[in-house]
Amino acid sequence: MKTLKNLALSGTMLMTALLFSSNVSAQEQKTPQLNDAEIASVAVTTNQVDVGYAEIALKKSQNKDIKNFATTMKTDHNAVIKMAVDLVTKLKVTPQTNEVSKSLLAGAVKEEALLNAKSGSAFDKAYVDNEVAYHIYAINAVENMLIPQSKNAELKALLQKALPIFKTHLEHAKMIQKKFK
Numbered sequence: 350m351k352t353l354k355n356l357a358l359s360g361t362m363l364m365t366a367l368l369f370s371s372n373v374s375a376q377e378q379k380t381p382q383l384n385d386a387e388i389a390s391v392a393v394t395t396n397q398v399d400v401g402y403a404e405i406a407l408k409k410s411q412n413k414d415i416k417n418f419a420t421t422m423k424t425d426h427n428a429v430i431k432m433a434v435d436l437v438t439k440l441k442v443t444p445q446t447n448e449v450s451k452s453l454l455a456g457a458v459k460e461e462a463l464l465n466a467k468s469g470s471a472f473d474k475a476y477v478d479n480e481v482a483y484h485i486y487a488i489n490a491v492e493n494m495l496i497p498q499s500k501n502a503e504l505k506a507l508l509q510k511a512l513p514i515f516k517t518h519l520e521h522a523k524m525i526q527k528k529f530k
Contacts, residue, residue, distance in 0.1 A: 390444035
């Protein structure tokens with residue numbers, strides 16, 4: 350029960366970070382407006398966070414499915430990071446840290462502490478539950494904030510190319526999650 354509570358809290362925090370500006374009241378909440386340099390920062394940060402979760406899983410888990418999934422997460426998200434870095438280098442754009450990317454990093458610190466406090470099957474379940482929640486919210490952010498706000502066609506194309514990868518990750522995580530119910 351505590352794990353579900355933590356997951357719900359983490360998911361809520363992530364959703365808030367991805368979709369709402371922290372500078373408005375609950376009645377005035379809106380999607381933050383980001384420029385392309387800020388979108389690039391959010392895209393890279395989102396992927397870096399999931400690589401961090403995968404690295405924890407690779408160190409802590411003994412479960413073959415979890416280890417294989419974590420390896421996939423690390424490989425795929427590092428590939429997306431490389432594509433993003435190559436693009437911003439080509440465009441001579443420096444990703445700009447912003448409230449969304451800062452919130453992602455702050456949420457990751459908290460989630461990593463929760464994951465590091467667990468072991469065995471409790472860790473495996475917490476990891477896969479987090480992966481499901483994280484991918485749901487990341488997909489939502491890419492579809493509803495990052496792609497629509499991207500002005501640069503190449504950045505928009507990169508996000509559109511990454512989206513099916515994230516959706517595949519979500520389905521894979523859900524399959525593994527069923528084993529822990």
